[in-house]
Amino acid sequence: MKGKSAGEALMDILVDWGVEYVFGMPGDSINSLMEPLRKHEKIQFIQVRHEEAGALAAASYAKLTGKVGVCMGIAGPGAIHLLNGLYDAKLDGAPVLAITGQVETDLMGTGFFQEVNLERLFDDVAIYNQRIMSAEQLPSVANQAFRMAVTHKQVAHLSIPDDIPRMKVKQEARITNSISVRSEILPKDEDLERALEVLSEPRKTVILAGRGTHGAREELLGFAKKLKAPIILSLPGKGAIPDDHKYCLGGLGLLGTKPAYYAMREAETLVMIGTSFPFTGFLPDEAKTVQIDTNPAQIGKRYPVDVGLAGDAGYTMRKLTERLTARDDSVFLEKYQEEMKEWLKKMKEQGLSDRTPLRPQTVPVALQKGLDDNAVISCDVGNVTVWMARNFILRNQTFIISSWLATLGCGLPGAIAGKLAYPDRQVVAVVGDGGFAMLLSDFVTAVKYDLPIVVIVLNNEKIAMIHFEQAAMGNADFGTDLTNPDFARYAQDCGGLGFRVKTRDELDRALQQAFSLKKPSIIDVLVDPGEAPMPARVTFSQAKNYAIHLWKELFD
Template identity: 75%
Template sequence: MGKTAGDALMDVLVEWGVEVIFGMPGDSINRLMEPLRKHPKLRFIQVRHEEAGALAASAYAKLTGKPGVCMAIAGPGAIHLLNGLYDAKLDHAPVLAITGQVETDLMGTDFFQEVNLDRLFDDVTVYNQRAMSAEQLPVIAIQALRMAMTHRGVAHLNIPDDIPAFKVERHVRGNSSIFVPSRTIPRESDLEKAASLLSNPGKTVILAGRGAHDAREELITFARKLKAPIVLTLPGKGTIPDDHPYCLGGLGLLGTKPAYHAMREAETLVMIGTSFPFIGFLPHHARTIHIDSNPAQIGKRTPVDVGLAGDALYTLQQLNGRLSERQEDEFLHRHQQGMKDWLEEMKVQGEADRTPLRPQTVPVALQEVIADDAVISCDVGNVTVWMARNFLVRNQKFIISSWLATLGCGLPGAIAGKLAFPDKQVVAVVGDGGFAMTMADFVTAVKYNLPIVVIVLNNSKIAMIKFEQEVMGNAEFATDLTNPNFARYAEDCGGIGIRVESRDELKTALQRAFETKKPVILDVLVDPDEAPMPAQVTFSQAKNYAVHLLKEWLEERKDEQATT
């Protein structure tokens, strides 16, 4: 007897290195769940919300480079996947989404839970196909995975409920589960142009993004030859250690003063593996070289003098071979000293012993106990600012929702991290607003015995939005949160919960959390009024913030007068 289409699909997934599938079972995928249940090499992780499943699949792909896979029923389940899939799309993570659909003879009849998934998934995907027969399913599954890996994006298989149960009777087209990655190599003429420009580069700054992650040593050699400091984008955090002598930290609202000032002075800018969107922080009149493996990114946001369409590692190797080491290093040394002062300032912030705790205390205390090879899943919001500035990534894996910046990514990312790297420390650093969006899936970590540490910065605020309202000169509105006791919630879920209100309690709690073999929530009460001020405050921001303070004072006076 031939295999069913469902069995054939599972075999394809295994051929492509898939080990974990995130999802929630239901009626229109029950005929997929049975072959999944029986397959010895696949593990199904039941999530409590499909959005968390898609976010976990995206994080798994970011961390491993393998395809992340999520699965949901037709209608509501498929719709719930979309937020996590857009995270994967925008951060170029290879993800396969498998959704059920009503049976083929019911399609087009406005049947229960029937949604036009072909149209719904069209924008988020690089490949989007509905299975039409048992023989077709394994063929399009191979194509979907090949497209996801080739284009580093989302592929979607829409599978009517009856198809997986049919036998694959006829000869299947002879496509193959083979993926051959390629390396983009820049033109020789462009390399020569770049080397010529860099032979007299003046004050040079390097901006490195996610695309430079696999070229650490070549990047450091390049910087040393040019005597150029390296600034990192948020997705690029960890490309070189944050405390490396050539590193000036991040750029933009999450960035450092040394990075801001170096960019202001730069006469030559080299962008590597980044499509940095906040162009107001880039130098306005610098000669610019842009290296990216995707030619479509070069010159996309800022004028470029030389474009190098190439893999970062290969391109830097080629440039390093063409460059002599500069001797003039005054610019570099000056900003290195500025970075030393900045790091000391960040450490002082994090060592402040006051109540309520400054949120900066958390990343600095975490730094003291975390392993050098740990996995860190950071959520979005003020917590991003504190982790970007006050936590020094050395060799840890650091993931975040970079381009979509979706709240709630931290916990699913940690679940994915522990599944991908079961022997490593895995920590999620989240705000109370973001955590509340996906906190139901803490029980998923408990269910599958995934000893992750979730650190909640609890200020009972949507604090970044509060700050944004204030710098616009507006009064704070609708940013208060009513929170449960997150530590008690952890205990109710079967994990360990620790409430933290002081710096000494934080140190003890972190040590205990990493020693235990259960999922842990540290509910850390932090100051809601600690504003994530940019490293360099503009006059407009200061003026608007002053207007906000005046409005707040006037509102208070009005309330006082109304009660007298």
């Protein structure tokens, strides 16, 4: 590493940490990094059309693979554009490294062209946030940035003045390496004993499983069987067990199922595993609660807890299951299993409707038939999230979304990242017209790099979720209408495939062709803008306010 330029040294460090892709746009204050990046055979630069898409793709790549996603932007506007995707990574716990250019060192502090105080700008989003001051400093600081991102599953940021990558790394440089170690987090024995006391009581028990249970499917199901407890999934937890497994009651909250809502209302014991569920109004008013999380700071953060277990979800569930006596009473479980069968039947029927305009639920049900068991689904935010959460039965597919930031536009960058991470798997983005239009320019990125993703656009010419939020408040519709292009024609103009769909038969044919032809594709599905994403249980105030909304629409 000594004797190389700082830019060359940085590329070697990226490779040491397993980086294969860097998402970004070239520009003046990173030109000194682009040249060593161009020459390095083990890293591919993915040129995006907007730095926000690059950061969202890096975040999605990290969520999908567990590796550090890397994005890059110039000083000033490029760095600023990265922030939304970086906040998505921060809130969803995805390890990402952001590299930004900066004006040359002798110009800093002069108010030079595109000079922005990047350390202050990134201070909230990044757990590690450093400006490179010399070529000799760069290797150890870059390694530490990776180490912090990996250890804490957070964002790290390096600001690099444009002259430093051209400088040689001298003999006196501080050289570290890419080693990163993990500790195993185990609950205390006394906490396990207290949890066993609570769980041994013959009470109606519900498990709420989150993202922390991914990779612990067998442990989760074994634990649930011992307790005769149904499993409810948070949105980030979707896929921890198959949606149609007999122990699964689906999701909770505004995107959730009716059986999950009522089972939670009836629960006397609640076990929260790998989730810091924010919508506490959907949790029991009074229940004995056990919470399992690798981060002790999350335990009791949002909801009163009787016993906290700071430990790995799989290990902790195994330890509890080994020592629990299997319950005989399964009346509570069987009651909601029957109700869930009816709910799933109803959700499928919604998607089999032949009416036009198409019900949006038609899309997830039709997608179900043509999707491989190991496919990657990148879901955007909005009403599309409701339909995918309720009407698509996730079994072994991988499902990603911007869960905590819930930022529109995440679907397409997520699919680009998914195809780069898993080139041999089907990758689909399911998006609304509002979210897709925000970053649709990066469909060209999929075409440029020959990434055969399938983008399904639910096109209702409406920011539909906000429309219905306004309605639920009793307000008139305002500012939610959209004027859309022909997304199918846009796909063709970009060099991809485009399908415009108005019927269920057309949708089935378009899906079959898009997956078989293996080119970047957009399926523009015209769906009913009047289909309301109503919660599984509608409150009196919601119904009353919706009636007021209709009155205003007619007579205001």
